[in-house]
Amino acid sequence: MTWISKTITVFGGLLLAHACYSAQEHSALQSLRAATSTLTSSSPNTAALPVDIAIETVVATLVILLGLVLGTRPLRPIQWRVWAGKIEREGEEGFVDNEGEVNKDYVGNPFRMLEARPGFVDIRKQRREFAQWVKNGDSAGAGAQ
């Protein structure tokens, strides 16, 4: 999936570079011809860009766009139940950006706070439970050795 989009983007970039180079060559040729034509005083010809270069530029832009669009991650769900189900089913793995990092605004279930209630946290109970857990973990580890 990603290599297809990358190949298409690179191909589009090459096309665009080729179009730019052609346009530059064309204008150089035109100025040279204009310099010589003042000597020969032939018809004043307009330096219009050939239509194939214009077409190539447009096509290259579209190809690059196609490659970039193919390479983006799927859009986020906009239906509440789908979005909520994604949070429950995939956790934070479902909310990574293009670099593979979890999105900064990902908070999981935003209503979890109503069950955790950080304003009413009973820190002494948490400490007791943690101490118990450490003790149990140690005794389990000692038993395994």
Next chain:
Amino acid sequence: MAPSLLHPPSQLSHAAALQLSQQAPAVLRSSPSTVSASPLSALFSASESPELWTKYENLLLSCLRTGDERAAHQCLERLVARFGNDNERVMAFKGLLKEADAENNGQLELVLKEYDQILSDNDTNIPITKRRIALLRSLGRVSDAASSLVRLLEFSPTDAEAWSELAEIYLTQGLYAQAIYALEEVLILAPNAWNIHARLGEMQYMAATASGAGAGPYRKYLAEALKRFARSIELCDDYLRGYYGLKLVTSEVLGDSAGSTKQNGADEFSLPDPATIERLNELATAKLSEIVRHAAARDPGWCGYDELEVAAARELLTKDASALPGVVR
């Protein structure tokens, strides 16, 4: 994946909390110790971000939980240096630290007196009010905590967190009707909270089983619980907790189908007909087994479930399969 410091750590497992608090020295070293609030110095030093202070708060909570008081005090010092001693949130954190440092009930009573002192100066200090209620509950004075909470809700009736705490306090006292009322208030404030819908369903199921089959409110509570679980699933696809509750309730109703089938009053939600309940039960069974299968195989896109919840669902399914071999397919 490592837990992020940007999320409140109350619901993390012990191992994750330990991992977070072990990051404390590195975080404290890499973050600036003081950020001046004056605009002139902000021109020359690194700009502060709201995330930094969220990090300090969460680090403080994790360190307190794992008993790393030195790092917790450092976090608090930085919060105080930035926001001052009379910031309400900082005052609550200072109280929290004192609660954690207290060694016996006498010292806790002193902390409680301090809270009372602060509240007599300014009785709209909501973080300190909440700390006081939590401390009362932690000391075992649950009815005091409940009455204080009711007083808090009288002048701040839109505080969903406080309503939810009130529901839990009533539940520990066995006052199901009051607990359900308080949780319904939470749902008025947050109507899309799928976990609160499931929680309300669980409470109603508990109330139904506590009152016993055949009692008056039994079928009313079951019908309400069925409605709540169905709503939580409607709000959230593949919600393990919702389907678990749905399966429990429908099994209970089907097992009780011999009981009274008299219609309730017109204004109350009555149970749907048995065929519908049968189909709901089958749906819940199918969904639960799908979730358990995917989660056990650790399929990509199915890793967000809590392992204990999946284990409980598996247990329910096996129990159900052994009891009713005809229903499970």
